[in-house]
Amino acid sequence: MFVEEIKAINFRNYEELHLQLHPRLNIFVGENAQGKTNIIEMLYLSAMGKSFRTSKDQEMIKINKQQTYTKISVNKVSGNTTIEIRLDASQKKKLKVNQIPLVKLGELLGNLNVVIFAPDDLKIVKGGPGERRKFIDNEICQIYPKYYYTLNQYNRILQQRNKLLRENRGKRVDLEIWNQQLIDTGTTIITYRKKFIKRIGILAKLMHRKITEELETLEIQYESSVPFKEKDDVKEIAENFAKKLEENNNMEWRRGLTLVGPHRDELLFKVNQMDVKNFGSQGQQRTAALSIKLAELELIKGEVGEYPVLLLDDVMSELDIKRQNYLVNNLKNVQTFITTTMINQLNTTNIENRKVFYVSQGNIRKSD
Ligand SMILES: Nc1ncnc2c1ncn2[C@@H]1O[C@H](COP(=O)(O)OP(=O)(O)OP(=O)(O)O)[C@@H](O)[C@H]1O
Ligand SMILES: [Mg+2]
Structure with a gap:
């Protein structure tokens, strides 16, 4: 287009x-x-x-x-x-x-x-986990508008659950009504992210090899606060989510905060097996960001049928x-x-x- x-x-x-x-x-x-x-x-x-x-x-x-x-x-x-x-x-x-x-x-x-690459996009590689979540969310929203609604829903549920926890800090407050909604919307988000990260990972690796003339290998890893295996689907992820919430119950009551869910997700970029955020040179970080952007072009092309x-x-x-x-x-x-x-x-x-x-x-x- x-x-x-x-x-x-x-x-x-x-x-x-x-x-x-x-x-x-x-x-x-x-x-x-x-x-x-x-x-x-x-x-x-x-x-x-x-x-x-x-x-x-x-x-x-x-x-x-x-x-x-x-x-x-x-x-x-x-x-x-x-x-x-x-x-x-x-x-x-x-x-x-x-x-x-x-x-x-x-x-x-x-x-x-559109795919945008601006100086601030280096934050995807260098910044905090929030920057990386914002990046994935923006990309998935463009391809699957449904994701946008689910994300808004999740954030609303999260806010309400957090409010309840905060206002009852230190007490064993009943979270049952919020948990199921958190798990449902959160699992949808994780499932989308899992699929997206896997695909952009493959494409970014190819792009990175091309622009570094085979000298470097870029890998993108999804680190979710809800653990899952590669083959896991919605059902398994939802079960793991519920289990993880249960395990964190006491801690959540104590701290007055939701500790499990896609709002705590992280992405890891590795160049030649090293975390590029902490160990990469400026140039390597820039090239990694560029590879990711070029991968986005291909991914959108694959999904919508024409280049953005x-x-x-x-x-x-x-x-x-x-x-x-x-x-x-x-x-x-x-x-x-x-x-x-x-x-x-x-x-x-x-x-x-x-x-x-x-x-x-x-x-x-x-x-x-
Ligand atoms: N709401 C606004 N109304 C009028 N002028 C504005 C408004 N917002 C920004 N500007 C003006 O727009 C100009 C900045 O535009 P822009 O950010 O596109 O610059 P640029 O050409 O990209 O510059 P650089 O090379 O520094 O990035 C400034 O002169 C600024 O004062
Ligand atoms: Mg400018």
Whole structure:
């Protein structure tokens, strides 16, 4: 799939924006603070219904304006799709797909698939377990919107169970009504994650071997607070979940907190058998993150039948020439957006296959 056109009004530092895009490579060049990432953010918003750099939608509305409106057209095998989003300083956000208003945010997911790689994504490798859970959740949501609802349900149950435990700290409070719901939704989440991690693990390993020219092996391991075996399915995982909760009963009463479940899950990335978070070099961590992102492309392709759009924000300068060339020249069927401060870094590309946009203070000029 690829984005054909973007229109926006009062989005960040853009008053009015109208761009026709290249199906293959779009490069946004400009100095710092000109509006390059804002374009990436607009695309991400159209795919996920939220920003990747703020949880406050209002921040995307141009300062001193009441509303922002974005409309993008996506060219897909299944036909063209338009996505419209209206953010208002004092109203709920409004979403439309093919002119039809959406009732829930979850309905937006899957209309435009994106894979984003931005400097912050290094957190997937270097950051805390919460960052890795956020990463898996975002990816699974894009492919299986049902997961999004289950995750929200789980989080609500978890909050209520935690509240009960917290308010009765030190007491043997009856958790029966919450346990079954926690186990049901939690097991669904773990089952999805198990499947997703296994598949992305295989793909990331392949990608990593390719970009390191067979020098390194990347492995992704799922460490769940609910133990399971490879062959285990929903039934076994649910049983293990129940057992683990039972074992932790006393501890939960004492600490006033839910200690078992997917909210405690962890992912381990190993390069040549070493935990890359603690033992990897900067370059190894970056390459591992890149391999994971490239694996996502393949995984989404496998699931939805076409490649997602790749958003590369400010990452080219962080990669060595070999890896930069790989991204620019090897992803022939993937529409790619690149932001950079230095165009000469990207001279290796065939000029026919790209469009370059010069970004300056919320204005965009296309090069000829
Ligand atoms: N809500 C807003 N209203 C108006 N302008 C905004 C708003 N939010 C951000 N900006 C402006 O947008 C610009 C930043 O845009 P962006 O993050 O896209 O920069 P960039 O070109 O990616 O820069 P860098 O190379 O530093 O990453 C800044 O000038 C900032 O003041
Ligand atoms: Mg930027």
